Amino acid sequence: MLVYHGDTDILLPVIHSLESTRRIAARNALKDQKYDSAWRFYGDFAGIRKGYRKGNTTMDVISVRGAGHSVPTDLPGKAFQMINNFLFTEENKAIDYSEPIKKH
Template identity: 40%
Template sequence: MYDYYWTHALISDETHAGIEKNCGDFRNVTNLRECFLYEFKADDELVDIDVYNIYAPVCNSSATKNGASYFVSNIDPCAEDYTAAYLNLPEVQKALHVKPIKWSHCSGVGWTDSPTSILPTINQLISSGISIWIYSGDLDGRVPITSTKYSINSLKLPVHTAWRPWYTGKEVGGYVIGYKGLTLVTVRGAGHMVPTDQPYRALTMISSFLLGQLPPQLKS
């Protein structure tokens, strides 16, 4: 994801170079202390950016009050706060039949059975003949398209359909590339929560998947 931050002018050349030198691919880090230091430096440089959508306003930002431009109207950057407040109401927890608890988004649940990589599972699914689509909002800094492409490229799958734009109406909705057994779709102007940021484009993409065809090209 640091490559994504760097190519989107969110971290400095020096910080990116330090991460490249000391962290490598993060699999066999030899200088753990320096790697951590440069990761912390990157976090400091990101400051108040919402990494789930790098161009979105953040909650309590003055930008939301001053009519800052955004890709989708009526997006409230504080929506997660409302959800947390609602799910922490005693009457709501009682109605849901859960024990009284302090609920929070992405709270530490102590996963112990998650794999270090999903790539072996993807290979297994490809071998089984299941249709696999991987999609990514191009403004998502948490699971960025650069990381997804690095991972898919490591599978060394043959390309069946060359990289091309797909459309919603007459606008580019994103880009698509078809590999043997796997399709990668990007959604333009969307962050981590694709249907929230780009509902129309998300609908086009999901409808195409259900129909068993690639997202549409521009109609002449």
């Protein structure tokens, strides 16, 4: 599961999203992966990632720097990279949200 939000969102502040996902993880016995880390967009800081996991089930919470409530509309490039990497990462491989989109 991927939960993302803009860090300038006034309707759903980052702290609310982090707390809500922490509660969902606790209710579903997902363990905190303890890897709060930054992700990048073309080498620049793009936001923070927090992860939870139980078996093959993962839940990542991603903030998108500079985006408001509508991340894909505000910053479509960052949103596309983030969602593409979430969808197309090989099974049982760690998702690298910083990986640039490959051009074919």
